[in-house]
Amino acid sequence: MKTGFRQSMAWLHAWGGLIFGWLLFAMAATGTASVFKSEISDWMRPEVRMRTDPVDAVAAAIRYLSVAAPASSGWYMDAPDDRLAATIATYDVKDANGADEYRLAALDPVTGRPDAIRDTLGGEFFYRFHFELQLPYPWGRILASAAGMLMLVVLISGIATHRRIFADFFTMRPGKGKRSWLDAHNVLGVLALPFHLMISFTGVLTLITLTLPWAITANYGADTARAFADLDPGYYTRPRAGRPAPLGDLRAMLTDARARFGGDAIGRVTVENPNDAGAVLLVYRNDSNGVGYDGGVAAYDAVTGRLLSAYAEQRPAKSLYNLLYGLHMGRFAPSFSRWLYFLCGLALSATIATGLLLWTIGREKEGGLGNAFVARFTVGATGGLPLAMAGFFLANRILPVTLTGRQDAEVHVFFLVWGLATLFGLLRRPARAWIEIVALTACAWLALPLVSAVTVGLPYDIVGLGFDGVALALGGAFVAAIPPMLRKLRTVPKLRERRT
Amino acid sequence: MTPLISLLFALAGLASLALAMPRHAAQAKLGALWVARAPWLRGCGWAALGFSLLVRLARPDWRTGLIEWIGEAGLAAAIVVVVLMRRPQLLRGLPAVVLLMVPIAALLLR
Structure with a gap:
């Protein structure tokens, strides 16, 4: 020490x-x-462009899930809102071997169907x-x-x-x-x-x-179920009754929930034990209304439509937790604060990256295998990540829309690019590898708007324009980093010559 | 609207605070008259910064306002850093120009 x-x-x-x-x-x-x-x-x-009332969208999603996953233990849906156009549904199905498999699918807000939408996370x-x-x-x-x-x-x-x-x-x-x-x-x-x-x-x-x-x-011993019930009293659950029963008028229940939230939008909607007499519909309030999410939730008997429980958080300790949780998630944020969150996040990422660079710069002269490893590993592990993120987006635009397992293929591209970049960094001299990785990253981000325009058409809404703007800005920042690095690459050997 | 006004005040405040520091006063080639009045600049800087916070806290959505203000102050400081890095002499006029923009912004965005 x-x-x-x-x-x-x-x-x-x-x-x-x-x-x-x-x-x-x-x-x-x-x-x-x-x-x-x-x-x-x-x-x-890009296939989802229509916007509908969240209640209609969830009702459409449930119509689809009743056919596609009737034996599921539960359907978990995020209702569309001002920012998200599709309903995001997670549900379990039995795979070929009879084992449970979780699926995430985006459902069209109008038709409730996933078919026309490219499969992506x-x-x-x-x-x-x-x-x-x-x-x-x-x-x-x-x-x-x-x-x-x-x-x-x-x-x-x-x-x-x-x-x-x-x-x-x-x-x-x-x-x-x-x-x-x-x-x-x-x-x-x-x-x-x-x-x-x-x-x-x-x-x-x-x-x-x-x-x-x-x-x-x-406080609870091994009875974690009771602990979590106390933590989240609005969560209503009951076992399957074992008797099949059709779902009741879900639209009426969703409308009633919205009225209970004072007209605020609905957020997450879950149906547990669907198509069973023990079916429960849980409707959560949308979390974008205030910094501290109040946990507003209403539970209905999904067969009869009877209200089983309604809860809004009042306890100070849990409210404080919700406030801090809400601060992290930033879901409350109007667009201005969202951009501030984004900029601060970029600053944090850059602080960590410059910190890692400083670690290696300070030890360049010491030599040694450990220092060389850190210097080389940092190139791909940090420098390769923005490249992998661009690769993930490019894969979304380039992979065939009908590819099976497309969702996973995009994720594989992300890890493949990150892994290859790390390997590349380990093999090259760091000063060179940095320039090459940064140049490639710049190309990837700058190409993104172009590739997107060619494959799915020009952006014509605020999301498309914003995305392209950020891609170009990031690409530009990486381009700007290249000349100083080239200058350094040219001066370093000269210094060495002078010394010898 | 409120975000812009408080950002402008934070920028004016932080620029004044930077000008009150000998190193940045030299970078900005601040006149001797103003260098001698560094404590006064510093006081005005803190006042403007405080006022930018007050603008946010005086509104019903002060919770979001407080969170945004912290981010805004950081953004304003980053602008001062970039100005000092690229065009340090611009810093001299920054507080005055920015404060002049406040009524213009208020009128335009009303």
């Missing part, structure tokens, strides 16, 4: 940042994209990856939580390390090598520091029942 408080904090900041740095960058970048989850989903399903992929890391439950979530906790440690030790936090508040000295990287790291970290602290803390909090289960164990 190092002596002195600031030195130990610097040590903690550097090594703590390194352990999960690559993972945190991926979480931050995909989390940033998730700010526009609904918009990305809309963009990735849409923005849901980035959102899920951001905290499940494509690993089996619960390992992805535990790893993401651990990374989030370390992020908090790294942020706080970073503040302690930063000697001139106010004096250097506005300081950015370009073209000075390591000094400039440090300035960029500091400015990006400090200017959006409240956001960085908030998003890390609330992110860890969203998975708290998984990582700190002991409060529940102490």
Whole structure:
């Protein structure tokens, strides 16, 4: 260990940042994209253009699911809203071997059918990856939580390390090598520091029942069902009755729920035990109305239409949790704050990336296998991620619409690109590999609007224009990064010659 | 509307605070008269920054306003950083120009 408080904090900041740095960058970048989850989903399903009343859309979806998945244990639907055009349905079906298989499908808001819509996870992929890391439950979530906790440690030790936090508040000295990287790291970290602290803390909090289960164990023992019932009293559940029964007038129930929410939009709608006498319809209020989601939910007997329970959160502790959860999700956000969330997320991603670069820049002269590995691995693991994200979007436009397993194919493209970039970075000299990866990333983002225009036509709505705008801006930023890197590549060998 | 007004005040405030710092005053080639009045600049800077927060808190949707303000202040600071990096001398006029834009914005967007 190092002596002195600031030195130990610097040590903690550097090594703590390194352990999960690559993972945190991926979480931050995909989390940033998730700010526009609904918009990305809309963009990735260009076939859905009609907008309808959410109640009609859900009723249409249920009509389809009654035929497509009558034996399902439950249908989980996200009703369309101002931002999302399609109904997103998740449900289980028996696969060829009789095992349960979960499916996610976007259903047309008018017809309720998925056929005419390309099969894609849409923005849901980035959102899920951001905290499940494509690993089996619960390992992805535990790893993401651990990374989030370390992020908090790294942020706080970073503040302690930063000697001139106010004096250097506005300081950015370009073209000075390591000094400039440090300035960029500091400015990006400090200017959006409240956001960085908030998003890390609330992110860890969203998975708290998984990582700190002991409060529940102490009070409820092994009876976690009762604990979760107390946590979420609006959630009404009952076992299958075992007698088939047709669904009642769901449209009337959905309309009644909307009236109970004071006319606010409906959000998530679930039907548990469909086509059984024990069927339950749960209707949740749309979560975009306030910072703290109030958990407004109404439960109906889906056969008779009788109201079983109605709940809105009033308890202070749970309301506080909902407030912090809502802050992380940013679902409340009107478009201006959504853009601020997006910019702050970009700043966080860039802070982590510059931090990883600083780790390697500071140790270039030391040499050694470990340092060389970090330098090379960082190229593909961080630099390859924006490329993989562009690859995911390109796959959405290029893969044949009728391809079976298309949803998974897009995800495979993402991981294939990321993996290949990482391999490429390990094999090349970092200074060269960086330029090549950044140039390729710039091309991929700049090509996106063009490829999209050729394959599905020009954008004619705000989502299409916004998407193209962001793609061009990101592409432009990557292009702008190339000349300084080329200059550095040319000067480094000269310095070496002079020395010898 | 309110977001724009509070962003402008935050920008004016943060630009003044930057000008009150010797390093950035030198970058912006601030006149000696103003350099001598750094404490005054600093006071005005904090006042404008505080006022931009007040604009947000005085409204019924102050919860969203407070969250947005934190992001806005960061955005305003980032603008100051970019100005200092690219055209430092523009910083001298920034507080005055930005404050002049407030009534114009208020009139245009009313």
